[in-house]
Amino acid sequence: MSGLDADVGLHLGDLDLRVTLEAGTGETVAVLGPNGAGKTTAVRSLAGLQPIDHGRISLDGAVLDDPATETFVAPEHRPIGVVFQDHLLFPRMSALDNVAFGLRARGDDRRRADEQARSWLDRFGLGDHADARPAALSGGQSQRVALARALATDPQLLLLDEPLSALDATTRTHVRAELRHHLSSFDGVRVLVTHDPIDALVLADRLVIVEHGRVTQTGTPAEVTARPATPYVADLVGINLLYGSLAADDTVHLDTGATLTVAGGEAPTGDVAVAIRPRAIALYRERPAGSPRNTWSAPIADLEADRDRFRVTLGGPVPVTAEITAASVQGLGLEPGQELWASVKAVDIDVYEA
């Protein structure tokens, strides 16, 4: 079969991992789970950095790891590119040498490797940074070099291990949009590991939720968000996704008629999706003083207890769910139907090309 077909079973310290993972050519599968769920270990086993104890890993029909037949293909012989957490660009090499590294390791002579590496850097808009050391690159640039380095060897499978976690919150949104764009130009199998539901929802065609070393749910983002199988997945549902149109002045005109001010970013003007985390929305009884630009009043449509927190669903032109602590519910004296003031900072709104 074409694509990745992996049944990963291994014990490592406290971790007991048993995960099956299938991904077709041209598909992006996100492995999503809390920290410590075994996601990085799963990626390492696919890359050949961690042999599995039982199960079987094959890619486009070729077996890479099968303990039952004592088959194990070493990482340097697997057609797999990896974008690591923290990117792991070689600190003593220029951006160009980083990208050329894999080509030279696979036998290209220096001139040819440099030529190809340069064209990769050009393609990712880094032509001017070929001689820069990794320390001199911004988070977004370093991520693009890491991606170029992984893709330069023409892999059949691209693994991305928390590619955005090294970035601060503001650059993250930009780089995520960029990554989405660049991923679509790679036509092999794409597996993304992340603990950030926004990464998964924005970048993946299919989600595989891993908790405590086991797959707890799989499906398209829409399927998973519609029917969360576990409390962890239920937390994903809470992410508010709104649709609208981004204007040049950094305002988004929602399809519902309301307007939000956003921080601006890489998303082009036109149709966009807007993601707001429930915890980023603040609620007030009175109109807040010195109010942020995105402040509106709305009736409480629903109020739902979720363990130690409350999820407050708002009606009106900005249909979102906010999450607040039980203590603040009592402080605000909330009940359904009541009018509240809600606000969200522009920097807490992520915008994507829809």
Place this chain on the structure above:
Amino acid sequence: MSRRRRPPRTPWVLLPFAVAAVAFIALPLVGLLQRAPWSDLGDLVTEPVVTDALRLSIVSAFAATGISVLVGVPLAWVLARTSFRGRSLVRALVTLPIFLPPVVGGASLLFAFGRRGLVGEPVYEATGLLLPFSIWGVIAANTFVAMPFLIITVESGLRAADDRYEDAAATLGAGRWTVFRRITLPNAMPAVLAGALLCWARALGEFGATVTFAGNLQGRTQTMPLAVFLALESNREAAIALSLVLIAVSLAVLVPLRDRWLR
């Protein structure tokens, strides 16, 4: 990234102790300088006994450092990156020369590589090669006492290095040797240089093992420390001149490198 250093909040009680430490190291040097026969110095340091010893010391210290890097770096890698039964025993063994009196080291070398030694005897009978009482003996003695400094420095450097870069290189198609050559070694280079410097310094000052194993023959095995010791008995001014030369050579190597690699 620039870090702004705040002014130190000095615990004053430390100061007298720090001053005492500096004084204890500086005073003997001052004593040496104060007794130095400055007017005859030019003649003294150009005497054959001095130039022979200096040449021998420098050549053997560099040779010992070269050998130590060649075999010590691979051993440091094995100790840092692999685990096998008896690893702690090997580690204890290779650091032993640091704790051993050098004279004992020299005697052990004699029993192993001497004319009647475990290895020395068959080698001598087969090839006529003999380590003791030659410059090879000096180099062997230097290597024996100095290499452990290189090994432990490089091993701790390799342990401190982030081995995920090696994983990244492997996924890019680099075989084990390429990973070592292009990633591991460059990342560990500061430790290798620091270790080589310590090793060189220890080899330059070697006395006990050298005199026991290689003897004290001017022009063949008499290094600077041996010449100083001998001159102290007969010609005190020559001893001081020799010492000054040794100090000058050490400073010439140490001063430019100390702040960069030894921290």
